[in-house]
Amino acid sequence: MTRNRTHERPVRHARGRVRLTPWGKIALGTVAVLMAGTAGGGAYMYQRLNGNIESSALFSGTTGDAGVQKADEQGRFPINVLVIGTDARSSEANCKLGGACDHTAANADVQILVHLSADRTNITAMSVPRDTLTQMPGCENAETGQSVSERYGQINGSLVYGPGCSVAAIHQLTGITIDHFVMVDFAGVIAMSDATGGVDVCVTDDVYDNYSHLKLSKGSHTLKGEAALQFVRTRHGFGDGSDLGRTYGQHAFLSAAIRSMKDTGTLLNPTKLYGVADAATKALTVDEGLDSIPKLIDLATELNKVDTKRITFTTMQSAPAPTDPNRVVPTEAAQKLFATIIEDQSLSKGPNETSTPSPSTSKASPGRDFEVQVRNRGGADGRAGEMTALLADQGYDAETDASAGDLETRTSIIYGKGQVDQAQQLAADLKMPSSLLTKDTDTDTVTLVLGQDWTEGDTYPKSTKKDRQEALADSNARAATKSECVPVSTQNTVKYNGVSMTPAEAYAQATDKKDSAS
Structure with missing residues (x-):
């Protein structure tokens, strides 16, 4: 994809269909390979997949925008995509999957900001806890006519005013430019996990979360269908039982899904590939910048340049909110993580690959006499x-x-x-x-x-291993190549028959409940 050699560009506030890390990257890679493999004979497939796509505006804030992306010295731009998992029960299929069937409300169960570096050597996927309290932007949803003024509130509630409001809220919180969004609902998670043949996960102990209905014995399991949805929605079963625990399961699931797509030959099997692509394009709503198969292919091509070992999952560092111990606010360490992403610095293990501009190579060099x-x-x-x-x-x-x-x-x-x-x-x-x-x-x-980051020396300080460690401190960072068991909570985070207990204790008592993976 060729770009003009400019050094700023506004993000495209348009419609489209994307998908990055979470369940996103899988479908994008799928669509790219599918289209390449059916060139010349896949007109029907093309029309079918293109017709699946739904889109809405990238940005629906009443002030500002989603940021301005900057190029590196070679004219390359990073790409940032906000991946949203919605708990909306806006269809009969979603209503059957749990919770109150409310067609008027939608909150974000998942908010992951995916950063693809300008040089295409690494990806950082940062989860923003849904329970984060922050100053929220004013928004107006052009499709529903709903509007809201600026206020202090829980960030996942921004989705009520459309994904473009979630984009506005995450940008305001982090300062990170957002180029695209991709949103998937409950039914979409099930459809895609089924199409891929299941995802392998591991838990450190028996776990039963009667809220999400996830029930798994200690060890490894292959999850499909509703079991996959239960796993990515579980919060009381993992970690400390909070929304941070939910991100543990999501990162493990997405890492495993990415590895599975590459290891099981799905990308080389036309039948499997079409099934995944069909499920993916039906499940997603995206911004207008990705509202067609060719646009998805362009993005998928860029994403697929990154090796799995160079994909890092993190969670925004947070602390209990002063006004509500059941909610969180970003810590000072989170600001370091935001800045690292803004500056396009790699958080993967290995040498820092952030680009430094080279002197102008144009015929009329500016020299230094200015x-x-x-x-x-x-x-x-x-x-x-x-x-x-x-x-x-x-x-x-x-x-x-x-x-x-x-x-x-x-x-x-x-x-x-x-x-x-x-x-x-x-x-x-x-x-x-x-x-x-x-x-x-x-x-x-x-x-x-x-600035305060450069108070001595003749040249700007290089990013070091220490800088990377500081940015990732307390962020539950993990590489997509790592296959680690998700830590089951050891606290009394669930209730069974009205009694508080650990997820393992609940598993032992819930003998009448069927295991999710059985």
Whole structure:
């Protein structure tokens, strides 16, 4: 997919159909291979799959947008997709799968932000707990006419006003640009797990969660149908029994599903492949940027460039909310995780692969004979003067901006219209990643803003193993290649016959209940 060599682009607030990590990446890869394998003879399949697609607007916030994506030095863009699992009972099939059958309400059981790096070497999939309390944006759902003003509330409730409101809420919470969304409902999870032939999972102990109805004995199991849905919806059975425990099961399930698609030959079997693609396209609602098979193929091609070992699942770090111990708020560590994703830094084990801009290769190189303002917002005394002298020695027309201002966490280079090559040249000399370049149409001067992340040294500090560990601290990180048993809660997180007990104790007593995997 060829793009113009620009260094900013607004995300497409349109309709489409996507699918990334969760149950998303599986279907996208499926569709891509299916279309390649049926070229010239798959017109009926193409029309059938294309007709399955449903879409809605990417962004439905009443102010702002879903962010502006930035290119690296080679003109490549990262791709961020919000994957939403909805608990909506908006169809007869979904009503039969548990809970109150309410056709007017929908909350997000799953919120996973999937980041595909600009150089296509790694993927980070970050879960945002559904119980997160945050300042919510105002939204207006063009399809239903429902609207809501800004307020403080639980983030998964934004889905009531459409997936475009969930996009607005997650972007406002994290600051991460969102390019696409994909939404799947209860029935969709079942259809896709059946089409793939089941997913292998493992639990550390016997578990019975009478809320989701998941009942499994200790060890490994292959889950299909309703059992798969029970597994990804379980919260009282895993971890500490909270919504964070639910993410443990979701990450394990999705990792296993990705491995299964590659290991069982599904992608090479036309019959199996069509079944998965058909189930996937029927199950999903996406934004307008992915509302056709060709668009899905483009995205799938990019996703499939990433090796499984370079896919990292994480959970937004959180702490109990001061106003409600049963809800959570992001911690300071979460801000580090957000920043790492924004800066397109790899969280997979191995060397940091974040790109650093190279000097302009255009015929009319900007050289270094241009004005650079240096502004100190990092708190280190005399820092702007030091960097001004350094840049002057390198040939820049550097001046110190002595204006006062608030401290800023991250360093940045701000540039105006027609100054992208100059900003790139400066970033290359200072070894700054391209993610720190910001365009401002109201300025005509390149400005280096020194933040708290760079208070000493002549070049921008490299991301280290320590940085990666800090970003992943307390985030339940795991690689998609790892096959680990999900930890069953050891606390009294479930009730059986009105008595609080552990999931293992409930399993022992629930002899009249059929095991999910049997």
